[in-house]
Each structure stands twice: as structure tokens, then as C-alpha cells.
Amino acid sequence: MKYTVKKIAGLIITLLIVSMLAFLAFELIPGDPARSILGTEATESKVQALREEMGLNRPLPQRYGQWVKDFVTGDMGTSYSYQEPVKDLIADKLPVTFTMTAMAFVFILLFSIPIGLMSVRYENRWIDKLFLIGNQVTMSIPPFFVGMIFTVIFGLTLRLFVPGGYISYTENVSGFLGYLIFPSLALALPKAAMTAKMFRNALLSEMHKDYIRTAKSRGNGPWRILICHAFRNGILPVITFLGMAAADLIANSIVIEQVFGIPGLGRTLISSISNRDYPVVEAVIVLIAAVILILNTVVDLLYRALDKRIVL
Structure with a gap:
């Protein structure tokens, strides 16, 4: 029993570390997702409005915490490219x-x-x-x-x-x-x-x-x-x-x-x-x-x- 608990605990901790690295990696990559969605011709006010809507202006720890909470409950966000829930896209693939x-x-x-x-x-x-x-x-x-x-x-x-x-x-x-x-x-x-x-x-x-x-x-x-x-x-x-x-x-x-x-x-x-x-x-x-x-x-x-x- 102790062996099983130890293995499951290790799995959860490792998965949390992977999720943190995945989230941080794409936060540190140069580029603005909001501008990528609206295009280079979009005005700064529209970009900032979309950033606010997407929650990109919130502190990084807060965004990560919310992302983990949503992910655990089945909400993986919305795809920028396909404009559909990520969970539906993954369920299809x-x-x-x-x-x-x-x-x-x-x-x-x-x-x-x-x-x-x-x-x-x-x-x-x-x-x-x-x-x-x-x-x-x-x-x-x-x-x-x-x-x-x-x-x-x-x-x-x-x-x-x-x-x-x-x-x-x-x-x-x-x-x-x-x-x-x-x-x-x-x-x-x-x-x-x-x-x-x-x-x-x-x-x-x-x-x-x-x-x-x-x-x-x-x-x-x-x-x-x-x-x-x-x-x-x-x-x-x-x-x-x-x-x-x-x-x-x-x-x-x-x-x-x-x-x-x-x-x-x-x-x-x-x-x-x-x-x-x-x-x-x-x-x-x-x-x-x-x-x-x-x-x-x-x-x-x-x-x-x-x-x-x-x-x-």
C-alpha cells in the first residue's frame, strides 16, 4: 500500500512540475497572443482590450493557478486558431x-x-x-x-x-x-x-x-x-x-x-x-x-x- 501511495504521489508532483514548465515556457517566448489573433494592423487599444479579456494582464502566478484549476475541472481554454474549446479539439484528435x-x-x-x-x-x-x-x-x-x-x-x-x-x-x-x-x-x-x-x-x-x-x-x-x-x-x-x-x-x-x-x-x-x-x-x-x-x-x-x- 505504501509503495502504491508513494508512486501516485510522485506521479502528481511530477505532473505539476511538467504543467508549470509548460505554462512558463510559453509565457517567456517572445510574442503577444492577442496581437497574433488580431493581426499586425490592429490598434493598441484593441490589443489591450483583448489582453484584458484573455486575462493576460493578470500576474503570472495568478494566471497559472487559474489555469491549473480550470484544467483539473475540464476547462482547457479556447484555441486561438480554431476558436473552439481545447477539450473538444483534443477529444476529436x-x-x-x-x-x-x-x-x-x-x-x-x-x-x-x-x-x-x-x-x-x-x-x-x-x-x-x-x-x-x-x-x-x-x-x-x-x-x-x-x-x-x-x-x-x-x-x-x-x-x-x-x-x-x-x-x-x-x-x-x-x-x-x-x-x-x-x-x-x-x-x-x-x-x-x-x-x-x-x-x-x-x-x-x-x-x-x-x-x-x-x-x-x-x-x-x-x-x-x-x-x-x-x-x-x-x-x-x-x-x-x-x-x-x-x-x-x-x-x-x-x-x-x-x-x-x-x-x-x-x-x-x-x-x-x-x-x-x-x-x-x-x-x-x-x-x-x-x-x-x-x-x-x-x-x-x-x-x-x-x-x-x-x-x-
């Missing part, structure tokens, strides 16, 4: 990014777990050597470059999808999911390679322990030993890595959305930074940070539940 990262996470599991098991089962054979070579190559390629390769090969050459031909989930769910397959794969492959290698190394370490030798002496076959005995302990370090991988997927989704022309949170963040749409930028940054912190906290709690040796 969040399913896109969430679906893509969730699909990528599933691909990581589908690739890394079987490949790691096969590599250990056939250690030092041609399957294992092929895995090590392919794994090294895949890990060295960043997701955005994988996305570019997929666009050229599967989009422009094989025409399995139309680059830039994004289909909204509100129009056609199957078309939406189909378009996200290649972006999700591009996002997942480098992390899948890392996960498979970590899983392989963890399993190989377990295979040399006493309880595995005992299982062999009782007549258990190779696959039964791997899956029923070594798997549980071998997967523990992978669980922590998967938590970090999930957080990294969210960060890399920003670039992947740019490559494939997907209107998700990442693309909205980039355009909002360019347009000095601070309410959107601040809300998206805090939201992404919150998701990453929650994921890491859940992973830590899960690891604690699976391995009671972890102490405060």
Missing part, C-alpha cells in the same frame, strides 16, 4: 493517436514475444542468427525513416494504401483502421526489435538457473520449459521496458503523424506551436505527459505485484 499507438503496442507484442521464444528455443542455429542480424538492422532504423520506406514501397509502388489518403474514424471505422496499419507498423518495428532482444537475453539468463535444470530432469520438453517455467521470470524485465516503449510510442507518434498525414494530437501540436496557439500546446503537452506518467506508474505497480522482492 485523441482517438486517432490512441488507436495508432495501441495498434503499435499490439504489433510489438505479436512480434517480440514469439520471436524471442523462437530465438531461445533454437539458440545458435540459423533461425537465431537470422534474428540477431535482422534485429540489429531494425533497431538502428528510426520510426520516421521506416515510415518513409513504407510510404515508398507499400504506398507508391505496391499501392496497398494511398499516402495522405487518411480516412476518419467518424466516416469509416474499417477504412480508418486499415489506413493506420502501416503507420502503426512503422512505429512498432524498432521497439519490437528491442523488446525481442531484451526478452531473448532475459530468457537465456533464466535457462541457466537451477529451477530450469530441475524442470529438465523431470522430463519436461524444451517448449514446456520455456513457456511454463522460464517465461514468467523472463518477462519481468520486459514489462518495465514495455512501459517505457509505450511512452516512447506516444512521443514518436508525433513524427509518424507528420509522415503519413494523420490528423492526430501530434500533428495538432506541431501546427499549434507554429501558430502560437498556446492553450492547445499547453493542454496537449500536459495530457501526453500525464499518459506517459500513468503508464510508467501502472508498469511499476504491475512489476511490484509480480515480483514481491521489490521493496521501498
Whole structure:
């Protein structure tokens, strides 16, 4: 219980620090949001009137306190560019990014777990050597470059999808999911390679322990030993890595959305930074940070539940 409370308290404190840094960063950037909205031809009186309306003339601590209070209650402000509530804008984009990262996470599991098991089962054979070579190559390629390769090969050459031909989930769910397959794969492959290698190394370490030798002496076959005995302990370090991988997927989704022309949170963040749409930028940054912190906290709690040796 104390471990859980400590983790949740750390999550809240870290999130407060992130929110403060996000708010202060855009307050210190040169430029006046009111003038950006009204244009360079606006009179000073109109600019000052809008600044007063937006609350920009109030002291900085007061504005931050009000922003945190509003954010917690669900009021994320109004977008300067889109002239709509930020929460509505995020609610429209969040399913896109969430679906893509969730699909990528599933691909990581589908690739890394079987490949790691096969590599250990056939250690030092041609399957294992092929895995090590392919794994090294895949890990060295960043997701955005994988996305570019997929666009050229599967989009422009094989025409399995139309680059830039994004289909909204509100129009056609199957078309939406189909378009996200290649972006999700591009996002997942480098992390899948890392996960498979970590899983392989963890399993190989377990295979040399006493309880595995005992299982062999009782007549258990190779696959039964791997899956029923070594798997549980071998997967523990992978669980922590998967938590970090999930957080990294969210960060890399920003670039992947740019490559494939997907209107998700990442693309909205980039355009909002360019347009000095601070309410959107601040809300998206805090939201992404919150998701990453929650994921890491859940992973830590899960690891604690699976391995009671972890102490405060």
C-alpha cells in the first residue's frame, strides 16, 4: 500500500512540475497572443482590450493557478486558431493517436514475444542468427525513416494504401483502421526489435538457473520449459521496458503523424506551436505527459505485484 501511495504521489508532483514548465515556457517566448489573433494592423487599444479579456494582464502566478484549476475541472481554454474549446479539439484528435499507438503496442507484442521464444528455443542455429542480424538492422532504423520506406514501397509502388489518403474514424471505422496499419507498423518495428532482444537475453539468463535444470530432469520438453517455467521470470524485465516503449510510442507518434498525414494530437501540436496557439500546446503537452506518467506508474505497480522482492 505504501509503495502504491508513494508512486501516485510522485506521479502528481511530477505532473505539476511538467504543467508549470509548460505554462512558463510559453509565457517567456517572445510574442503577444492577442496581437497574433488580431493581426499586425490592429490598434493598441484593441490589443489591450483583448489582453484584458484573455486575462493576460493578470500576474503570472495568478494566471497559472487559474489555469491549473480550470484544467483539473475540464476547462482547457479556447484555441486561438480554431476558436473552439481545447477539450473538444483534443477529444476529436485523441482517438486517432490512441488507436495508432495501441495498434503499435499490439504489433510489438505479436512480434517480440514469439520471436524471442523462437530465438531461445533454437539458440545458435540459423533461425537465431537470422534474428540477431535482422534485429540489429531494425533497431538502428528510426520510426520516421521506416515510415518513409513504407510510404515508398507499400504506398507508391505496391499501392496497398494511398499516402495522405487518411480516412476518419467518424466516416469509416474499417477504412480508418486499415489506413493506420502501416503507420502503426512503422512505429512498432524498432521497439519490437528491442523488446525481442531484451526478452531473448532475459530468457537465456533464466535457462541457466537451477529451477530450469530441475524442470529438465523431470522430463519436461524444451517448449514446456520455456513457456511454463522460464517465461514468467523472463518477462519481468520486459514489462518495465514495455512501459517505457509505450511512452516512447506516444512521443514518436508525433513524427509518424507528420509522415503519413494523420490528423492526430501530434500533428495538432506541431501546427499549434507554429501558430502560437498556446492553450492547445499547453493542454496537449500536459495530457501526453500525464499518459506517459500513468503508464510508467501502472508498469511499476504491475512489476511490484509480480515480483514481491521489490521493496521501498
